[in-house]
Amino acid sequence: MTTSSAPGKVYLFGEHAVVYGEPAVPCAIERRARVTVERREDERLRVRANDLTLDGFTVTWGGSGTDPRPDVDVPTPLVEAAMGYIDGAIEQALDAAGEDGIGFDITVESDIPLGAGLGSSAAVVVAGIDAAARELGVELDAGTIADRAYRVEYDVQDGQASRADTFCSAMGGAVRVQGDDCQRIEDVPTLPFVIGYDGNTGDTGKLVAGVRELKEAYGFAADTVESIGDIVRSGEIALDDGDVEEIGRLMNFNHGLLSALGVSARSLDTMVWAAREADALGAKLTGSGGGGCIVALDRTEQTHTALEYTPGCEDAFRAELDTEGVRRER
Amino acid sequence: MTTSSAPGKVYLFGEHAVVYGEPAVPCAIERRARVTVERREDERLRVRANDLTLDGFTVTWGGSGTDPRPDVDVPTPLVEAAMGYIDGAIEQALDAAGEDGIGFDITVESDIPLGAGLGSSAAVVVAGIDAAARELGVELDAGTIADRAYRVEYDVQDGQASRADTFCSAMGGAVRVQGDDCQRIEDVPTLPFVIGYDGNTGDTGKLVAGVRELKEAYGFAADTVESIGDIVRSGEIALDDGDVEEIGRLMNFNHGLLSALGVSARSLDTMVWAAREADALGAKLTGSGGGGCIVALDRTEQTHTALEYTPGCEDAFRAELDTEGVRRER
Numbered sequence: 001m002t003t004s005s006a007p008g009k010v011y012l013f014g015e016h017a018v019v020y021g022e023p024a025v026p027c028a029i030e031r032r033a034r035v036t037v038e039r040r041e042d043e044r045l046r047v048r049a050n051d052l053t054l055d056g057f058t059v060t061w062g063g064s065g066t067d068p069r070p071d072v073d074v075p076t077p078l079v080e081a082a083m084g085y086i087d088g089a090i091e092q093a094l095d096a097a098g099e100d101g102i103g104f105d106i107t108v109e110s111d112i113p114l115g116a117g118l119g120s121s122a123a124v125v126v127a128g129i130d131a132a133a134r135e136l137g138v139e140l141d142a143g144t145i146a147d148r149a150y151r152v153e154y155d156v157q158d159g160q161a162s163r164a165d166t167f168c169s170a171m172g173g174a175v176r177v178q179g180d181d182c183q184r185i186e187d188v189p190t191l192p193f194v195i196g197y198d199g200n201t202g203d204t205g206k207l208v209a210g211v212r213e214l215k216e217a218y219g220f221a222a223d224t225v226e227s228i229g230d231i232v233r234s235g236e237i238a239l240d241d242g243d244v245e246e247i248g249r250l251m252n253f254n255h256g257l258l259s260a261l262g263v264s265a266r267s268l269d270t271m272v273w274a275a276r277e278a279d280a281l282g283a284k285l286t287g288s289g290g291g292g293c294i295v296a297l298d299r300t301e302q303t304h305t306a307l308e309y310t311p312g313c314e315d316a317f318r319a320e321l322d323t324e325g326v327r328r329e330r
Numbered sequence: 331m332t333t334s335s336a337p338g339k340v341y342l343f344g345e346h347a348v349v350y351g352e353p354a355v356p357c358a359i360e361r362r363a364r365v366t367v368e369r370r371e372d373e374r375l376r377v378r379a380n381d382l383t384l385d386g387f388t389v390t391w392g393g394s395g396t397d398p399r400p401d402v403d404v405p406t407p408l409v410e411a412a413m414g415y416i417d418g419a420i421e422q423a424l425d426a427a428g429e430d431g432i433g434f435d436i437t438v439e440s441d442i443p444l445g446a447g448l449g450s451s452a453a454v455v456v457a458g459i460d461a462a463a464r465e466l467g468v469e470l471d472a473g474t475i476a477d478r479a480y481r482v483e484y485d486v487q488d489g490q491a492s493r494a495d496t497f498c499s500a501m502g503g504a505v506r507v508q509g510d511d512c513q514r515i516e517d518v519p520t521l522p523f524v525i526g527y528d529g530n531t532g533d534t535g536k537l538v539a540g541v542r543e544l545k546e547a548y549g550f551a552a553d554t555v556e557s558i559g560d561i562v563r564s565g566e567i568a569l570d571d572g573d574v575e576e577i578g579r580l581m582n583f584n585h586g587l588l589s590a591l592g593v594s595a596r597s598l599d600t601m602v603w604a605a606r607e608a609d610a611l612g613a614k615l616t617g618s619g620g621g622g623c624i625v626a627l628d629r630t631e632q633t634h635t636a637l638e639y640t641p642g643c644e645d646a647f648r649a650e651l652d653t654e655g656v657r658r659e660r
Contacts, residue, residue, distance in 0.1 A: 214583075220560035221583070223553055230550035253544075253551070253590050260586025266603035273596035 001038040003329040004131035007031065007322045008112035009119040009168040010193060010286040010295040012247070013254050014177075014232040016211050016263060018164070022229030023178040025185070025236070026119075026168040029193055029319040033110035033123035034329060035089075037131040040103035047086055049108040081156060082108075085121050088152030089128030096129075096148065097136035104132060113315060115201040117287025121156075122165035125149040130326045142325050146170035146182070160205070172325030174239060189242035191321035192298040194275065195286075196307040198267035199314030202290025207263050214261060224257050231257070248281025248297045255284035263289030267312040272296075274313070278306030331368040333659040334461035337361065337652045338442035339449040339498040340523060340616040340625040342577070343584050344507075344562040346541050346593060348494070352559030353508040355515070355566070356449075356498040359523055359649040363440035363453035364659060365419075367461040370433035377416055379438040411486060412438075415451050418482030419458030426459075426478065427466035434462060443645060445531040447617025451486075452495035455479040460656045472655050476500035476512070490535070502655030504569060519572035521651035522628040524605065525616075526637040528597035529644030532620025537593050544591060554587050561587070578611025578627045585614035593619030597642040602626075604643070608636030 007028040014024025040046070086106055094100060106128070112120040126149045133140050140148075146167040153161035167182040168175045174185040214221035231254050238246040255272055258264055268285045275283035275296035280303045283296035296303045298318070307316035337358040344354025370376070416436055424430060436458070442450040456479045463470050470478070476497040483491035497512040498505045504515040544551035561584050568576040585602055588594055598615045605613035605626035610633045613626035626633045628648070637646035 218560075218564065218583075220557035220564070223557050223560070224587070227550035227553050227557075230548075230553070234548065234550070252592065253548070256586055256588075256590025256592075256594075257554070258586075259589050260583050262582065262586075264586075266600075266607065269599045269603060270596075273599060277596065 001036060002131045002135040003034055003036040004127045004134065004326060005032040005034040005329050006123040006126035006130070006169045006326040007172060007324070008033070008123050009165060010195065010293070012174065012191070012295070013235045013250065014228060015287055015289075016208070016258065016261060017225045017228035017232070018162070018177060019208060019211070020215070020225050021179055022225065023176055023232045023236075024164060025174055025176055025232060025239070026164045027174045027191065027193075028168050028172040028322040028325060029118070029195070030322045031112045031118065031317070031319045033108065033112055033120060033127050035124060035127040035131045036107040037128070037135045038105045039135055040105055042103045043101050044103040045087065045090060045106060046104075047083065047106045047108065049082060081121070084156040085125050085152060086128055088155060089125045089149070090132050092129050092148040092152060093132030093136060093138075096133050096140055096144070097138040099136055102136070104135070113197050113293075116197050117202070117292040118195070119165040119169055122149060122153060122169045125152045126166055126169040126326045130328070134328060142170045145326055170325045173323045174321065176236065185236065185239055188239045188321065189244055191244070191247070193319050193321065194280070194296045194298045194303040194307060195317055195319055196271040196275065196294045196296070196310065196313045197315040198265070198271065198291055198293075198312055200265075200267065200291030202263075202265070202288050202292050204288040207288045207290045211261050211263065221261065224260055228254060228257050244297060245281055251282030251284045251295075251297060252276070258285055258289060265289065265291050267291060268294055271307060271310055271313050274306045274310040275303045278302040331366060332461045332465040333364055333366040334457045334464065334656060335362040335364040335659050336453040336456035336460070336499045336656040337502060337654070338363070338453050339495060340525065340623070342504065342521070342625070343565045343580065344558060345617055345619075346538070346588065346591060347555045347558035347562070348492070348507060349538060349541070350545070350555050351509055352555065353506055353562045353566075354494060355504055355506055355562055355569070356494045357504045357521065357523075358498050358502040358652040358655060359448070359525070360652045361442045361448065361647070361649045363438065363442055363450060363457050365454060365457040365461045366437040367458070367465045368435045369465055370435055372433045373431050374433040375417065375420060375436060376434075377413065377436045377438065379412060411451070412454075414486040415455050415482060416458055418485060419455045419479070420462050422459050422478040422482060423462030423466060423468075426463050426470055426474070427468040429466055432466070434465070443527050443623075446527050447532070447622040448525070449495040449499055452479060452483060452499045455482045456496055456499040456656050460658070464658060472500045475656055500655045503653045504651065506566065515566065515569055518569045518651065519574055521574070521577070523649050523651065524610070524626045524628045524633040524637060525647055525649055526601040526605065526624045526626070526640065526643045527645040528595070528601065528621055528623075528642055530595075530597065530621030532593075532595070532618050532622050534618040537618045537620045541591050541593065551591065554590055558584060558587050574627060575611055581612030581614045581625075581627060582606070588615055588619060595619065595621050597621060598624050601637060601640055601643050604636045604640040605633045608632040
């Protein structure tokens with residue numbers, strides 16, 4: 001039996017603009033998915049996912065004559081997606097180990113809110129590949145896990161996946177993503193993130209399409225996308241300098257430009273203002289927007305409390321930048 | 331006895347960027363200041379200002395031995411400013427008529443919220459010059475009144491005045507302002523504005539300085555200011571085409587860029603979202619920001635109701651684009 005874990009992530013800077021070749025900086029956060037894998041005698045996969053949905057579900061598939069439908073009341077596409085990620089992770093581990101036809105009992109636990117844009121699926125895949133490969137006696141380096149996890153997300157998400165989530169989850173820390181090029185940013189300062197979650201999930205495809213329409217219709221929208229890239233470049237310098245006040249200012253500006261591009265939401269702006277009025281160094285939406293999460297850079301430890309009492313904030317938690325990526329758990 | 335009135339204004343596009351030579355489009359709104367002027371036998375000015383403050387005040391000055399302090403509980407700087415505007419307006423009218431040493435009884439009534447960034451002082455000055463000049467038997471054209479009113483605002487506001495407010499109030503309609511060049515935009519569509527007011531007054535000087543600092547520190551902030559100019563240029567085309575949906579989209583984008591520049595406020599964003607969720611075509615802050623007003627372009631007549639029930643919105647009202655500028659009232 002092997003357990004591995006991998007972190008979720010926030011976008012410190014650059015979401016949406018990254019679609020157009022600008023750099024972005026996702027950061028791993030101290031919220032993890034844990035995947036426990038144990039070899040079975042047969043070829044079946046049995047998955048227990050306690051926190052992957054609110055209710056949790058158990059499903060067994062593979063082998064002969066089994067139906068891959070869980071016997072619980074969770075939305076079928078969600079279950080299929082979750083099974084897709086886990087199935088894909090196991091396949092990658094088997095492939096890496098040169099094995100085939102081995103079954104596993106798999107338990108998934110996650111304290112990353114699902115569907116919140118915090119990279120929970122990437123974390124499950126990354127941790128799953130690591131745990132299953134180790135269970136097969138193979139130790140993969142983080143870069144290989146990131147690559148293989150990306151392939152899983154790419155398949156499950158019909159070619160719409162970004163390398164950012166899986167790379168960030170596998171490597172940990174702050175990461176620079178530009179196109180297919182992903183690199184870890186070294187020596188970043190402590191970043192005391194506070195995350196606020198409105199309980200909603202934005203429609204990423206629709207939001208990305210909306211930005212594309214604006215960008216194609218208006219020169220100033222294309223310029224705004226470029227300005228986000230400029231913010232990221234300034235942000236890299238601020239990270240290198242350890243200048244957290246500057247990082248906060250840049251987050252605020254980044255949020256405004258994302259709002260201009262139409263990807264904020266009432267709930268996100270409400271949480272952003274709550275964080276700023278609680279003296280956060282900066283706050284912005286993270287991910288595709290339209291709903292989901294904001295990330296604030298805390299100064300006084302008041303941000304968390306302020307968000308907890310903000311109407312429309314379903315969940316607020318502290319989660320520092322996590323410099324560790326995927327790892328084996330004892 | 332002569333009564334004249336002049337409208338307040340909102341910025342449809344371009345505030346803040348106009349400081350750096352970009353164009354802006356203020357629009358006169360169906361909310362007016364009315365100034366009634368009657369020649370006195372002596373050289374004194376007696377002013378009754380019923381709505382210029384919440385409580386109203388009466389003050390008499392000029393002539394010999396009078397103290398220009400009102401006998402009511404209103405903030406002195408406010409009274410001094412108000413008297414400055416009215417004194418200046420009368421001076422300009424006397425100058426235009428080639429007269430001197432004539433006193434007046436003046437009554438000011440205004441349904442433009444004071445200090446809300448809706449150009450109430452400009453409207454008072456414009457209406458005051460027109461009424462006093464007519465009382466002296468002189469009819470001034472709107473352009474002359476705009477010029478003279480600007481001189482008054484320039485003096486009272488220590489050289490910080492913009493030509494936009496006085497020009498827009500004198501001419502009415504939609505106006506294009508760029509540097510010192512002000513022009514009326516002809517044949518604009520009906521613009522059903524709804525205005526939400528949070529009861530606060532932003533510190534214009536501080537807000538303008540904040541934008542300047544950002545612009546000097548960051549290339550992307552300078553680009554954002556230019557992008558606002560581009561929005562204004564697109565907005566002029568949309569006005570010419572009578573495309574109100576496009577005007578709404580541009581207002582939304584403009585608001586986002588103003589937010590990025592740090593001049594929005596929690597209350598303003600709250601009102602902007604309330605308007606958008608009530609199906610407004612677009613919504614943005616108007617004026618220097620930090621507090622004050624938002625302007626929404628209504629589609630369904632629900633915007634006004636939505637704002638009325640929005641916490642933090644002290645006053646919400648409909649006010650269409652007013653194509654008439656300064657005018658004599660019967």
